[in-house]
Amino acid sequence: MTEEKKSFMQEFMDFLNKYGVIGLAIAFVMGAAVTKLVAALVADLIMPIIGALIPGGDWRAATLTIGNVKFMVGDFVGALIDFIIIALVIFMIVKTIVKEKK
Numbered sequence: 001m002t003e004e005k006k007s008f009m010q011e012f013m014d015f016l017n018k019y020g021v022i023g024l025a026i027a028f029v030m031g032a033a034v035t036k037l038v039a040a041l042v043a044d045l046i047m048p049i050i051g052a053l054i055p056g057g058d059w060r061a062a063t064l065t066i067g068n069v070k071f072m073v074g075d076f077v078g079a080l081i082d083f084i085i086i087a088l089v090i091f092m093i094v095k096t097i098v099k100e101k102k
Contacts, residue, residue, distance in 0.1 A: 042085045
């Protein structure tokens, strides 16, 4: 019985080492943390500046109504701007990290 547990554990450890599962898990957790940080940067520091530059106040609440259909245009544009800024910041971080490895 002890032999089976040891061999199973050894197989499991070989699996973790061979496929880099631990590194992948760490990268996933770090990616989630960086995404949360960048999202806070966008929401708390960058978007208030954009909101101040655009007249009309709460532009994220802007809607387009066609008949009975209500399109949340402001919310979509805000999410698009958030995505572009987050993607740009993550690109710059990755570019810096890759440069340092070379």
